[in-house]
Amino acid sequence: MRAILLVAGLGTRLRPLTDDRPKCLVELEGRPMLDIQLDVLRGQGVEDIVLAAGYRAEALRGYGLPVCVNPRFAETNMVWTLLAAREALCGEVLLCYGDIVYSPAALRAVLDCPHDICVAVDLDWLDYWRQRGEDPLLDAETLRLEAGRIVEIGQKPKSVEEIEGQFVGLLKFSGAGVRTLNAVLDRAAASGVVAGRPLEKAYTTDLLTEIIAQGQALHPAFIRGQWVEVDTLADHGLEVTRRRVRAILKELGEDG
Template sequence: MTRAIILAAGRGSRMGELTAEQPKCFTRLHDRRLLDWQLTALRAAGINQIAIVRGYSAASFTEPVQYFENPRWAETNMVRTLAEARSWLEADDCIVSYSDIFYSAATVRALAANGDELAISYDPDWLAVWQKRFDDPLADAETFRRHADGRLAEIGARSDSVEAIEGQYMGLLKFTPDAWQRVAALLDERGSTADKLDMTSLLRHGLAAGWRIGTVPVVGPWGEVDSASDLAAYAEVDFSHVAD
């Protein structure tokens, strides 16, 4: 059985007034909250056990799902937020979603079907999206390179060449219980120094430690909302295919 965990503890301060009184995933895009698009895609992919890890503006959430809490959301990063859902991660395969993205059910199904213990989705046509979001795509884009067999080879560094970037990681992952055990061991080893560990840094650590990390190309619409200006970049996205 595959479950899903949405990481929604942070405020998303770069969104400015849009998150002054509500979580980042309540930002509206095409007349629905980002959270609504995520729940639609996950449920259309056949995932009915869904949890949200909340922190900032926690009382705003009223969806009938499982909740985990990160009371230290203001001083910790994404991996510590994920660890609050460790009881699910220890028990079943879990799709893990950032709360500031949208994606399709087809991408969720493809990721869930990947045979690796840890896998991530990515956009091979990332440049078209980044050109809509940034005057200089390389100001935000990070390295992404795969081995010939599809496993991840490099991620998360800066690059001065668009041609050297094979895609962009999109904030959607799959963990099996075995994969989570490796992450949990790392958190135990690092103690409080792991509080600021973000997901990309975790993936880079995994590569250095010899972890096999699968990669799955995005299918259908997707996007990341990191600032208020990002909303305009997705004005022409066909959201009718989110549930496909």
């Protein structure tokens, strides 16, 4: 199993914490987010790890991991960064956002999912989103389920009822799932468009939308609040962020 971590973004909403470092090196409870992710991954037996970097990529060289660089990180989004790591997309692959921290139990739920494409979905997202802002719809995305599959993801919701869980930014692809993903990337590279969005500006959820549109199955791996996303200074300062990270570190045996 290989993990590809998407760690290219500018992290503008975390400034000044990201003035001199990539977002993934912002510290939580005294430890960079990346370090916690690496400990969780390695603790579950995932040792083959690739960093798909961009902004301040030089700060990541000291980790001794392969680093693929998106030189256009300032003007592109996640799919373009994933294309920079295209050679690493083979075999079984975990795809992980760089601005999240998740527990070993959350990762195990994804790893244990038996399907070809598995997406971590937080069923307890609403309370968490309300702690992150007054209007949970401002930064949430649709996610609808039918017959145990994800049939819609990543759209702008009009109501909470359109959100049956929240995408976490953690996915697993089997060998067959990676082949499906690569086929979608090939078509996107040829057309310059992913789910109606220009390739340079496309998000991971656009790739998943394309996979759904082509009749391929996306399956959820359900978790309940065992993660944090740190996208803004407000996220960084929240008590829920500190509490959840402390719980993750305790699960890792690193609570001091």
